Amino acid sequence: MSDRYLGTPLAAEPDPTLTGSVPEHLPDRLAICLWDFSWITRAGAGEPFADLDRAMTETVDRGYNAIRICAAPILVAGTLGLDALARDLEVEGLGSAPTGGYYGQRTRWYDAPGGYRIDVRARLFELVETAKRHGVAVILSSWEYQQTPAFAADPAWFRAIDEVPLDERDRVLGDAFDRLLTDLEAEGLGDAIAFTELHNEVDFSILPPIERGGEAVLGWLRSRHRGQLVTASYGKPPHLAMHRLSEALDVAQFHVYSYGVLDALQRRIDIRSEGTEGFPNADLRALLRDDAPTFAEYGSPTEWKLQATVVTDQMIYGYDWIDPAKWDGWLAEHVEPYREVMRREVESRVIAVAEWARWREVPAAVGEGWVGYTPRDGRFEETGFGLELAEHGIRTALANGVWGVVTCSNAAPHHPMWSDIDWQRRMTGLVTGAGR
Known part of the structure; x- marks a missing residue:
């Protein structure tokens, strides 16, 4: 035995107790299903959200007890003159493509053919009522300054929010959520809300830093709705400098992605840029379907739709025409040097989020994760190492007291x-079985 003093490790054993208290009427742990804005944009006949009760039943059957949505607050409860549009919104998607089909047809989250009209406000209240009836908590958020208006046929929604000066956008969101929460509470639906986010991924949206007025809006909204948790979400919290985060957050709702090998591929084929001379390069062309049109032949969605979203014309073209087998094959062939790095990155980021939340005495949630943005038909994240990484993230979150995953x-x-279904049931069972 050595008697040398080797030091005392700073990190303690993981603490599975919740990082912060949550209202008693809410579940002990949230197994979160990301419905995002698709409950609006994929609600046509025969689509996944055409029947909200069926979609909710399927969600519960897989073990989820929470959903996270874009509540489109500015559209349904704002004061920008959009009331008529909220009650009769024509969903178009990104529009028809000149080579047939529609833009986004094989791009994850953007594969919305549209072609129907929807009363978004009435449907939102139906969604919350349906969730409450099924015992599902709803996380309210907004993707309006990131992408949701791009799916409308009428640019009025995007034009209205775009005209709001940058430093007033948090206030406009807060006002809208105040009106929406007031109306939901009047309908007896307030207790169905897990928490409210001022906006999704405030660091990746067309919004000012939350310290420039957003903190005051969160405080005001909290004072107006006692008992409701209010916060904002971050797409990539500053894991190496968590002290920079706002203290105004009631919930530490952060996203944990580890792109790793996926980022290597994206950089190689330059798929997330715009205006690249000579696009697509040879590496991307090698991954395309045999029937892919040229970039010029395919064209791009109308300009205002690209302005209303965070995706680029190069992304739409690439993801629409990637051969998913070639895409997955490249990732599988090159994943080995990234495997352990990606596991460690997910683990360290989850722990950083949980420890910050415990220090601030607020509940933590990982509302999105784990690899990153892939073509709709790619299966890298849904099989093999992708599932291993997801389970590692979930287990790490639970071991460190994260409330929602x-x-x-x-x-x-x-x-x-x-x-x-089986994998989802197994994962949601881990979450909901963790207890407080």
Whole structure:
């Protein structure tokens, strides 16, 4: 035995107790299903959200007890003159493509053919009522300054929010959520809300830093709705400098993605840029379907739709025309040097989020994760190492007292992964069985 003093490790054993208290009427743990804005944009005849009760039943059957949605607050409860549009919104998707079909047809989250009209406000209240009846908590958020208006046929929604000066956008969102929560509470639906996010991924949306007025809006909204948790979500919290995060957050709702090998491929084929000379490059062309049109032949969605979303014309073209087998094959061939790094990155980020939340004494949630943005028909994240990484993230979150955990961002009614029922049930069982 050595008697040398080797030091005392700073990190303690993981603490599975909740990082912060939650209202008693809410579930002990949230197994989160990411419905996002697709409950609006994929609600046509025969689509996953055409029948909300059926979609909710399927969600519960897979073990979920929470859903996270874009509540479109500015559209349904704002004061920008959009009331008529909220009650009769024509969903178009990204529009018809000149080579047939529609833009986004094989792009994850954007594969919305449209062609129907919807009363978004009435349907939102139906969704919350349906969730409450099924024992499902609803996380309210907004993707309006990130993408949701791009799916409308009428640019009025996007034009209205785009005209709001940057430093007033948090206030406009807060006002809208105040009106929406007031109306939901009047209908007896307030207790169905798990928490409210001022906006999704405030660091990746067309919004000012939350410290520039957003903190005051959160405080005001909290004072108006006692008992409701209010926060904002971050797409990539500053894991190496968590002290920079706002202290105004009632819930530490952060997203944990580890792109790793996926990022290597994306950089190689330059798929997330715009205006690249000579696009697509040879590496991307080698991964395309045999029937892919040229970039020029395919064209792009109308300009205002691209302005209203975070995706680019190069992304739409690439994801629409990637051969998923070639895509998955490249990732599988090159994953080995990234495997352990991706596991460690997910683990360290989850722990950083949980420890910050415990320090702030607020509940933590991982509302999105784990690999990243892939073509709709790609299966890298839904099989093999992708599932291993997801389970590692979930187990790490639970071991460190995280309240709410998504099984995978791709596990929802509008993604092919929805068919993997057994895996989802196993993961949601881990979450809901963790207790307080």
